[in-house]
Amino acid sequence: MVSSVPDTSISTTGSSSSAAIKNSPNYSNVVFLKQLGEQVFQQNMKKINAEFLTITYGSLVKVLIDHYKDDVEKCNQKLKEMGKNIGSRLIDDFYSKVTTQIPRCNNLKDLGNTLSLVAFKLYLNCVPKFLFDEEEKIIKLRFDNDINIFSKFVELPDEYKNKRLYYSNIIAGIIEGALSGIALKSDVIYFSDTLLGDPFSEIHIANVKRIKDEVPMGQ
Amino acid sequence: MELNNEVSNKTLLNSPIPKNEDASNVVPIEQQPLTVDYIFENLIFHETIISVVSLYSEETIQYNPTNQLLKYYKLNENIQENIIKTLQQMGTSIGKKLSLDFNNNSTMTHLQIIKHICKEVYHKIFGRQIDSLKTNHQGIFYLLDKQLLANSSIDFDKSLENYNPSESQKQIKCLELYPNFVAAVLGGYLDRSVTFTMENRVITYIIKY
Numbered sequence: 001m002v003s004s005v006p007d008t009s010i011s012t013t014g015s016s017s018s019a020a021i022k023n024s025p026n027y028s029n030v031v032f033l034k035q036l037g038e039q040v041f042q043q044n045m046k047k048i049n050a051e052f053l054t055i056t057y058g059s060l061v062k063v064l065i066d067h068y069k070d071d072v073e074k075c076n077q078k079l080k081e082m083g084k085n086i087g088s089r090l091i092d093d094f095y096s097k098v099t100t101q102i103p104r105c106n107n108l109k110d111l112g113n114t115l116s117l118v119a120f121k122l123y124l125n126c127v128p129k130f131l132f133d134e135e136e137k138i139i140k141l142r143f144d145n146d147i148n149i150f151s152k153f154v155e156l157p158d159e160y161k162n163k164r165l166y167y168s169n170i171i172a173g174i175i176e177g178a179l180s181g182i183a184l185k186s187d188v189i190y191f192s193d194t195l196l197g198d199p200f201s202e203i204h205i206a207n208v209k210r211i212k213d214e215v216p217m218g219q
Numbered sequence: 220m221e222l223n224n225e226v227s228n229k230t231l232l233n234s235p236i237p238k239n240e241d242a243s244n245v246v247p248i249e250q251q252p253l254t255v256d257y258i259f260e261n262l263i264f265h266e267t268i269i270s271v272v273s274l275y276s277e278e279t280i281q282y283n284p285t286n287q288l289l290k291y292y293k294l295n296e297n298i299q300e301n302i303i304k305t306l307q308q309m310g311t312s313i314g315k316k317l318s319l320d321f322n323n324n325s326t327m328t329h330l331q332i333i334k335h336i337c338k339e340v341y342h343k344i345f346g347r348q349i350d351s352l353k354t355n356h357q358g359i360f361y362l363l364d365k366q367l368l369a370n371s372s373i374d375f376d377k378s379l380e381n382y383n384p385s386e387s388q389k390q391i392k393c394l395e396l397y398p399n400f401v402a403a404v405l406g407g408y409l410d411r412s413v414t415f416t417m418e419n420r421v422i423t424y425i426i427k428y
Binding site: 056 | 254257258269274305312313343
């Protein structure tokens with residue numbers, strides 16, 4: 001599919017994205033983003049084997065559980081805070097690598113497509129499926145078949161399954177921190193996880209709002 | 220008996236075909252090694268150390284710098300020891316898990332094992348080889364790393380109000396957390412204790428046989 005599309009699509013999508021029709025999905029944009037993600041991933045020369053990352057993350061979660069004495073909610077919170085710290089720095093790196101080629105996001109669908117096709121491909125080498133809830137305006141990112149690198153070879157004991165420990169909750173924090181770096185306020189929730197016995201693992205991004213530059217009172 | 224033989228023959232004939240399909244399905248998965256971006260991996264590495272520090276300094280301190288690592292040097296000595304202990308425990312367990320792939324042959328000399336660490340194990344952690352390797356040919360190896368702490372962000376806090384030039388030497392103490400962690404990883408990989416020294420932000424790991 002991707003190879004059949006000629007390279008000239010780059011020039012066409014730049015103009016078409018500005019005049020996007022609201023209701024119909026912009027297929028050329030999706031194909032272009034898929035191409036862009038793979039291109040950026042291959043150009044990126046600094047890549048590392050993921051083994052060390054998964055092992056350090058696992059031992060970190062173990063340390064957190066030991067320290068908080070099985071209080072799972074604090075654990076989830078702490079992981080999300082860590083993610084925010086990482087995401088607010090990661091967004092700068094993302095723009096330095098991608099921004100000259102990327103089209104502007106006009107609506108929430110474009111935002112979800114760029115997140116799943118470019119950002120996840122670049123940093124985690126996996127592409128979650130993107131679903132959009134039109135009524136409540138929620139962006140859903142669904143991970144199929146253990147694509148998620150963090151929880152690839154992980155099994156949780158039954159204690160933490162009942163208490164709902166979201167093992168890879170750091171991803172939700174990273175997305176929230178990264179969106180706050182480009183003046184978008186959002187609530188990111190780790191909705192369900194296959195490690196806990198749910199049929200699929202999903203991340204929900206809701207209440208996306210633009211933060212406006214406001215002049216303080218009295219000036 | 221004959222029927223059974225026929226049935227078994229049929230199953231044998233049928234069985235290789237799905238096996239081949241399975242094999243063809245497995246191969247592309249193996250061809251893609253799990254790779255992650257270098258900067259993303261490095262950010263998580265720094266964030267783990269900072270979060271371990273913040274676990275022990277939640278209630279005790281009002282000092283809140285932009286770089287959370289600086290909290291470390293204002294803590295009590297007992298808490299500092301606890302932080303280093305947890306980091307070392309994490310490091311040794313990580314090193315042991317990394318070493319599961321490594322077949323320690325008896326034919327390998329000490330020098331070959333150390334070269335394997337410099338080239339491949341260090342590449343797994345930081346995406347580059349170690350800077351230089353020195354020996355005295357009597358069983359002591361010095362591994363030098365000049366890049367890890369060269370651009371550390373501790374100096375950026377000099378613009379803060381809390382900054383005193385007299386404390387800058389104490390603040391360098393915070394940087395000891397990184398080599399403590401990495402030395403524990405290498406020690407867990409080799410099953411022996413690895414020590415280190417730090418001078419002018421150049422780390423030397425010392426391995427004795």
